[in-house]
Amino acid sequence: MGMTIAQKILAAHCEQDTVEPDEIVMAKLDLALGNDVTAPLAIETFRGSGVKKVFDREKIVLVLDHFTPNKDIRSAQQCLVVRNFAKEYDIPHFYDVGDVGIEHVLLPEQGLVLPGDLVIGADSHTCTYGALGAFATGVGSTDLAAAMISGEAWFRVPHSILFRYKGELNSWVSGKDLILFTIGKIGVSGARYCAMEFTGPVIKSLSMDGRFTMANMAIEAGAKTGIFPPDQVTEEYLESRAGRDYTFYFSDPDAEYLDIIDIDVSGIEPVVACPNLPSNVKPVREVRGVTIDQSVIGFCTNGRLEDLRIAAGILKGNKVARHVRTIIFPGSQGVYLQAIREGLIEIFIEAGAAVSTPTCGPCLGGHHGVLAAGERAVATTNRNFVGRMGHPKSEVYLASPAVAAASAVAGELTHPDDI
Amino acid sequence: MKLKGKVWKFGDNVNTDEILAARYLITTDPIEMGSHLMEDIRPGFPGEINTGDIIVAGENFGCGSSREHAPLAIKGAGIAAVVATNFARIFYRNAFNMGLPIFESAAAVQAFNEGEEIEIDISSGRIRNLTTGKICHVQPIPIFMQDLIDAGGLIKYLAKQRD
Structure with a gap:
């Protein structure tokens, strides 16, 4: 075998x-x-x-x-x-x-x-x-x-x-x-x-x-x-x-x-995971209109350059909704520096977003964007358990950088095509 | 060896953020961690626990973060053991590594209710419900896991291997 x-x-x-x-x-x-x-x-x-x-x-x-x-x-x-x-x-x-x-x-x-x-x-x-x-x-x-x-x-x-x-x-x-x-x-x-x-x-x-x-x-x-x-x-x-040798392993045919x-991806639309489990997944258009207080983009799940480019592509020339606190968390100093060089950070700030030094911060309810009771966030993080981003009565919707950026602009959960 | 205590019942997918919220990951003291056990899903829980009580929960207990603070908080709050249908894998290995007795028994989870008194006979793998008389058996564990328990956790197991 x-x-x-x-x-x-x-x-x-x-x-x-x-x-x-x-x-x-x-x-x-x-x-x-x-x-x-x-x-x-x-x-x-x-x-x-x-x-x-x-x-x-x-x-x-x-x-x-x-x-x-x-x-x-x-x-x-x-x-x-x-x-x-x-x-x-x-x-x-x-x-x-x-x-x-x-x-x-x-x-x-x-x-x-x-x-x-x-x-x-x-x-x-x-x-x-x-x-x-x-x-x-x-x-x-x-x-x-x-x-x-x-x-x-x-x-x-x-x-x-x-x-x-x-x-x-x-x-x-x-x-x-x-x-x-x-x-x-x-x-x-x-x-x-x-x-x-x-x-x-x-x-x-x-x-x-x-x-x-x-x-x-x-x-x-x-x-x-x-x-x-x-x-x-x-x-x-x-x-x-790579500074040392490495080995590619592949599974045997048997x-x-x-x-x-x-999984046929042709039927998949941009999705969100609704509170309070990452498996509670719905197409974002099915929950359209759910208002948000915060949008956080980055972290170990989506804090890489491609993610920030996608978010900046949507935020460019747009403003985040007045009541939505939007915070960008580049995953590393390397990502941050390259984002500066590409002008992405300028786009974020002009759109009304804050940019943080790399940290896990609010993903686990630590700091830099903790939620109050009754508040709701869209996040490019990986967990939406009870109290994960702050107060046990706050809510987290997990999404891609594109959905999180579009939702920040619209002020509610939104498909990127709908802004 | 036997463990005897009152049952506290929890559902499926109890995650480590619920067991101990991340805002309390600023200590290495199990007693302090224990004073916040399950705070967001059952406020006041630590105050209701009598030392030796037992948590009985559904599927995938301890899913989520790798924080060993979760089993430490359970131990620190005076809970003697956890019985669940099954456990998330990091929680499972953490419990054996640090010495929190855990047992898998879907039958026990079905048959036991909150407040009932149960007794776990560790050597025979039998759980007796002293309130209802019902008896269930736990899933046997691999020999290696038993060796970890017998040694008193991973660090002591490794020390023994070195000797």
């Missing part, structure tokens, strides 16, 4: 010829990631273990992106724990205010994750790197602590579900719409414990930025990882970034899948 990409990467990292779904393996990691929310707990556990050195300081990445620039004294104290640790252990891939980006935009941009890698991150959206043909998955702080000690993690080898996208994309339909549509179809636990493998002609012509957006939300269907077969598009993205799901 053949193996899937997911199986092949795990097998290669535990020195086995083959691995079977449900088998538990200890595997060697190429990278372990923590942020200012999860790393403090991991560091506490690491220090408590009595171990005095990290397995490989080059393979640990610490990114202070959630509550930075620090929103209050306690978040500053938490970050101090990580800052001190990074200094003490001389961690080269430590990112703080000034060079920090939102972790899942930053790591691929810096060439830290490459195809064929096995990566864990103490952040659920670590699955984003599957866009590069890596096996990347979110874990908790104890796993991160253990990885910093041993360089290994345990994995239950996942079953895979094959998704095949075909047909012609309608205008304004992006990677965000494809993944929301998919989660709407299979539900928030539809791929629980599985690897989602994204394939088909539509995927082949999807940009890297679109692929990152799709892989980012695999966790929203309960998946362990979302993975794309690497190709020419991957290769071009890596050309200026690999075994738990399920194969064919």
Whole structure:
């Protein structure tokens, strides 16, 4: 029996010829990631273990992106724990205010994750790197602590579900719409414990930025990882970034899948995920007229250059509605700088939007755009759970940058063609 | 070993933002985290818990973020175990790694109601409802997961491996 990409990467990292779904393996990691929310707990556990050195300081990445620039004294104290640790252990891939980006935009941009890698991150959206043909998955702080000690993690080898996208994309339909549509179809636990493998002609012509957006939300269907077969598009993205060798893995023709799901994209219109689950997906035209108080665009799901270009394309020459607070969150300093060079930031400001330094900020109700009771936001983020962006009685509609920008202008949920 | 406590019932897809809202991710103290457990979906919940009580929930418990603060908050609030139809995968591994006993039993979730007294016999995998007399069994776990529990969590397991 053949193996899937997911199986092949795990097998290669535990020195086995083959691995079977449900088998538990200890595997060697190429990278372990923590942020200012999860790393403090991991560091506490690491220090408590009595171990005095990290397995490989080059393979640990610490990114202070959630509550930075620090929103209050306690978040500053938490970050101090990580800052001190990074200094003490001389961690080269430590990112703080000034060079920090939102972790899942930053790591691929810096060439830290490459195809064929096995990566864990103490952040659920670590699955984003599957866009590069890596096996990347979110874990908790104890796993991160253990990885910093041993360089290994345990994995239950996942079953895979094959998704095949075909047909012609309608205008304004992006990677965000494809993944929301998919989660709407299979539900928030539809791929629980599985690897989602994204394939088909539509995927082949999807940009890297679109692929990152799709892989980012695999966790929203309960998946362990979302993975794309690497190709020419991957290769071009890596050309200026990869500083070491990498391996392309492909699923065997006779690999075994738990399920194969064919999706004809021709029928998909721009969508939103209504409160309070990412699976509560409807075409945006069906909820047209729902008023909004805030539109936030960017983050680890949609904070890449292509996303900002699309939003700027809609906002150019328009003004955001008087009552809609519109905030743009570029995913990294690199994205931000390029957006300045291309004139996108000027467009945002002229349209009446604010532009923030890269931070997770309001996505998890942290800072920089927290909602009050009864307020409603359209967001290019990945979660719309109760209280996710602030008050438990606030609401979040998940959407693409195009829909979020169009809705900001209209003051209500709107199809980009309707402004 | 047996765990005995009162049932607190929750539905499907209880996510980690509901278990512990992100505004409380500014501490590493489980007791403080526990004082905000389920605050947005059941205000006042921590004050109603007696140490040793048990959460019984539906499908995909603990979905969402990887925050280990979620199982830590549950433990910190005095909850002894969680029984659910099934668990989201990061929550599942976090619970075993940090030592919160969790059990999968669709039958128990169906049969047990809030306020009933239940007893979980960890070694036999049997849950007895002391209020109604009903008995359910939990899904057996892989040997590796049992080794993690026996060692007292992942860090101690690894230390044992090193010795």
